[in-house]
Amino acid sequence: MFKRIRIAILLFILASVALGTWKSQSRTRSWQSTLYVTVFPINADGSEASARHIAALEESSFEPVEEYLDAQANEHGLAQTRPVMVSLGSRIERVPPPRPRTSSVLDAIRWSLTIRYWAWANTPASAPKPDIRLYALFYDPATHHVMPESTGLQKGQIGLAHLFAEKRMHGSNLVILTHEMLHTLGATDLYDLRTTLPLYPDGYAKPKQSPRYPQTQAELMAGRIPLSETQADIPLSLRETVIGARTAREIGWLHD
Ligand SMILES: [Zn+2]
Structure with a gap:
């Protein structure tokens, strides 16, 4: 009974924020004016x-x-x-709540709401008011070898990127930030969730290249440069990535 009431309340909150979310999403995906993105370091x-x-x-x-x-x-x-302008926001002191490790849909909805609440409560005002808020969470690479998974939420247009606090990693950090930014605009992952290998053909920068391997660039939403059927490399900068036709369609750049 209580569980049902909790779910009903959750659905009510979802419905009430849905309209505002839909309005902002249709504006950002129309690409009629510059989108403002603010990166808040943590x-x-x-x-x-x-x-x-x-x-x-x-x-x-x-x-x-x-x-x-x-x-x-x-x-x-x-x-x-100038489709997107990125500015640097003020540093945020409070770390966002971690993503649940379960794959339950209800946990995912709950976490999405929690993050949106966290963002509302902790984001300092900035001008221009951002259409997309990206939170860049930095870790010392000397003590952190494995990063939590980065996330981009289309609802609320919030991205959380877990990054290494090192100058030489800046290029790959920008790849992760841009990947998560595109998730907030509706782009989906183009890699195999089990193997992390890019999906052919949409996850390849040059799917028609012959021979197919090695590729020299990654499709941004695939996140890796395919070197062979079983190997792929992490791009070191945005120069080593492209946005393919499928992603362009998902974010509203292409309409065929
Ligand atoms: Zn992704």
């Missing part, structure tokens, strides 16, 4: 290394993302000249 492990890395971040640290999306949008024939 010292996720409370380390010196993360604090130093965050202090060194500048507005210009994210320019490669803007230039990349400009060029990729252009490739897909989008008329909008």
Whole structure:
């Protein structure tokens, strides 16, 4: 009985936020005007290394993302000249609640609501008001070897990226941030969840290349450069990735 009431309340909250969410989603996916993205850094492990890395971040640290999306949008024939502007927001002190390890749908819904509440309660005001909020959680690579999984939520347009606090990792950090940003716009993963290998053909930068291997770039939502049927490499910068036709369709750049 109580469980039913809890679910009913949850559904009510979902329904009431759905309208606002739908409105903002249809605006961002129409690509009529520039989308504002703000990156909020978080010292996720409370380390010196993360604090130093965050202090060194500048507005210009994210320019490669803007230039990349400009060029990729252009490739897909989008008329909008600056589709996305990325700015650096203030540092956030409080770490977001971790994602549940279960695959239960109810847990996923609950976590999505919890994150949206956390974002509402902890995000400092910034101008322009962001359409998409990306939280960059930094960890010292000397003490963290495996990162929690990064996430991009279409509902609420929130991305959580778990990143290494190291200058030479900045390029691959931008790949992860942009990947999660595209999730918030409706893009889906193009890799095999079990093996992490890119899915053929949509997850390949050049699916028609012959011979097929090795590829030299990754499709952004596949996240890896296919080297052979069983091997794939992590791209070190956005220059080593492209946005393929399927992703372009999912985010509203292509309409065929
Ligand atoms: Zn993903």
